[in-house]
Amino acid sequence: MNNAGSAPPALAVRGLSKTYVHRNPLAGKRIAVHALQDIDLDLKPGKTLAIVGASGSGKSTLARCIAGLEAPTSGEIRIGELKLSAAVAHRHVQMVFQDPGASLNPRFSVQTALREPLAVLPGWRPDSFNISDHLRQVGLSISVANRLTAKLSGGQKARLALARALIALGAGAGPAILILDESLTSLDLSVRAQMINLLVDLQERRALSYILITHDLDLAAHMGDEIAVMSAGKIVERRALPPHA
Amino acid sequence: MLKRYLLRRLLHVIFLLASVSVLAFLLLTLAPGDFLGEAKLNPQLSASTLAALRQRYGLNKSLPQKYLYWIESTARGDLGVSFAYDLPVSVLVWPRAFKTLQLSITALAFSWFLAVPLGVWSAAARRTLPDRILSALTSTLVAIPELALACLFLLVVVRSGAFHSSSPVLPVAILVLGALPILVRHVRAALLEAANQPFASAARANGIRGRQLWFGWLLPAAANPLTSLFGLSVAGLISSSLVVEVFLGWPGLGPLFLEAIAARDLYLVIGPVMLSAVFLSLGTLLADVLLYALDPRIRIES
Numbered sequence: 022m023n024n025a026g027s028a029p030p031a032l033a034v035r036g037l038s039k040t041y042v043h044r045n046p047l048a049g050k051r052i053a054v055h056a057l058q059d060i061d062l063d064l065k066p067g068k069t070l071a072i073v074g075a076s077g078s079g080k081s082t083l084a085r086c087i088a089g090l091e092a093p094t095s096g097e098i099r100i101g102e103l104k105l106s107a108a109v110a111h112r113h114v115q116m117v118f119q120d121p122g123a124s125l126n127p128r129f130s131v132q133t134a135l136r137e138p139l140a141v142l143p144g145w146r147p148d149s150f151n152i153s154d155h156l157r158q159v160g161l162s163i164s165v166a167n168r169l170t171a172k173l174s175g176g177q178k179a180r181l182a183l184a185r186a187l188i189a190l191g192a193g194a195g196p197a198i199l200i201l202d203e204s205l206t207s208l209d210l211s212v213r214a215q216m217i218n219l220l221v222d223l224q225e226r227r228a229l230s231y232i233l234i235t236h237d238l239d240l241a242a243h244m245g246d247e248i249a250v251m252s253a254g255k256i257v258e259r260r261a262l263p264p265h266a
Numbered sequence: 267m268l269k270r271y272l273l274r275r276l277l278h279v280i281f282l283l284a285s286v287s288v289l290a291f292l293l294l295t296l297a298p299g300d301f302l303g304e305a306k307l308n309p310q311l312s313a314s315t316l317a318a319l320r321q322r323y324g325l326n327k328s329l330p331q332k333y334l335y336w337i338e339s340t341a342r343g344d345l346g347v348s349f350a351y352d353l354p355v356s357v358l359v360w361p362r363a364f365k366t367l368q369l370s371i372t373a374l375a376f377s378w379f380l381a382v383p384l385g386v387w388s389a390a391a392r393r394t395l396p397d398r399i400l401s402a403l404t405s406t407l408v409a410i411p412e413l414a415l416a417c418l419f420l421l422v423v424v425r426s427g428a429f430h431s432s433s434p435v436l437p438v439a440i441l442v443l444g445a446l447p448i449l450v451r452h453v454r455a456a457l458l459e460a461a462n463q464p465f466a467s468a469a470r471a472n473g474i475r476g477r478q479l480w481f482g483w484l485l486p487a488a489a490n491p492l493t494s495l496f497g498l499s500v501a502g503l504i505s506s507s508l509v510v511e512v513f514l515g516w517p518g519l520g521p522l523f524l525e526a527i528a529a530r531d532l533y534l535v536i537g538p539v540m541l542s543a544v545f546l547s548l549g550t551l552l553a554d555v556l557l558y559a560l561d562p563r564i565r566i567e568s
């Protein structure tokens with residue numbers, strides 16, 4: 022928690038809480054579900070925080086709050102020096118979802134999917150976009166550029182989802198945080214290993230910060246610099262992991 | 267590729283129309299009585315006159331013979347002969363079909379032009395007070411039969427004298443109010459389903475929000491079920507139109523159809539049945555072409 026004397030965190034979360042209120046119209050009652058309670062965490066540039074915990078412990082809610090997809094009930098999220106807003110989240114935080122294939126619009130071609138993060142940038146022109154560089158970066162060939170995303174293999178979809186997230190992060194200067202929300206779970210073993218190597222390599226080259234949400238403790242130990250264990254909406258344990266071999 | 271797709275769909279339509287015509291002939295012939303049923307009770311008509319009339323109308327022919335006669339007559343463009351009017355059916359039904367289409371197409375256009383923005387707005391504003399009010403309104407409208415709506419409108423119009431009976435405003439308004447609530451609810455549900463897909467979350471994470479997200483990302487994703495619904499709404503509006511026409515005295519196919527059924531005027535019943543089937547097939551064909559144009563996955567698969 023103490024960052025004095027070291028690089029400023031790419032991500033700082035303070036006192037973050039998220040409560041969902043469900044109404045039961047028959048009973049006339051409101052049921053409050055405390056998905057996140059008073060979460061504090063920091064993530065330094067170029068480091069990986071692995072978050073583990075049982076299903077329903079609040080991992081994905083935390084990820085969605087950091088990515089700006091859910092509004093927290095209370096608390097603060099800062100990305101570098103900036104307070105989190107929709108515009109800040111879009112430029113500095115990206116998420117690769119649990120099923121990377123389903124996170125791609127099945128009606129889009131690979132090219133259109135890659136341009137999605139840039140569609141909202143003011144003054145952006147399609148001709149200023151070199152698609153082959155972005156595809157090569159994640160090990161995809163330019164030959165897939167005009168194919169529909171629905172027609173790609175599972176591994177290709179995962180790489181494309183990663184490429185799209187990297188494009189969004191590359192659009193602005195400053196911290197770049199990639200949230201991997203069980204993103205590798207749906208992949209078969211060999212594709213998964215390739216994706217892990219790709220992620221490690223990209224982190225070294227681009228100083229990306231990863232939040233790795235997983236059930237897989239071996240993966241957490243392999244990729245993480247620090248591990249946080251969540252239970253019932255709280256971080257119950259945090260510890261630094263030994264440097265990777 | 268589109269040609270092959272259209273050809274396949276066209277073959278389906280021809281098969282459907284052939285089946286409808288056979289079924290319509292079967293059901294009408296199996297039902298007891300015929301056009302001369304009431305004439306039999308008339309003591310002024312002798313048995314020989316009745317037999318001559320039966321011969322003249324071809325009522326003593328077998329079902330396959332009647333069907334063949336109808337096919338020949340349809341090939342000539344006559345669609346058979348009306349016993350009651352002593353005129354080719356086509357002369358009677360075409361002007362009235364035009365009137366029915368005038369109502370149905372206008373109502374179809376208004377319903378969809380209103381349903382899409384209302385459905386999108388309602389999905390985007392889900393669980394807020396305006397959405398709940400709209401949902402309550404659409405539920406109420408779904409629960410009111412079109413005939414009750416027509417009664418209510420007729421009452422208002424008669425009291426106020428606002429519309430002339432030849433004005434299409436009243437029947438179109440009733441048809442739109444009948445179709446709109448179902449369409450709005452379907453558009454809302456289809457968009458909410460699309461909004462819950464992971465690719466919608468990804469688009470939001472990429473900064474795509476508001477109108478751009480709902481109209482540019484989610485509406486195309488929800489287009490498939492809605493396009494199929496478009497085909498069905500054509501059928502719904504045509505059948506509702508027939509009922510509303512009878513009620514409001516609109517000179518469309520509805521009143522003629524009802525009159526023909528009551529008189530057991532065989533070919534004059536078959537005419538509107540077949541025309542409705544043709545309009546319905548054209549509606550679904552249009553929906554299929556739209557689906558082909560809107561969804562790149564269907565284009566590639568076919």
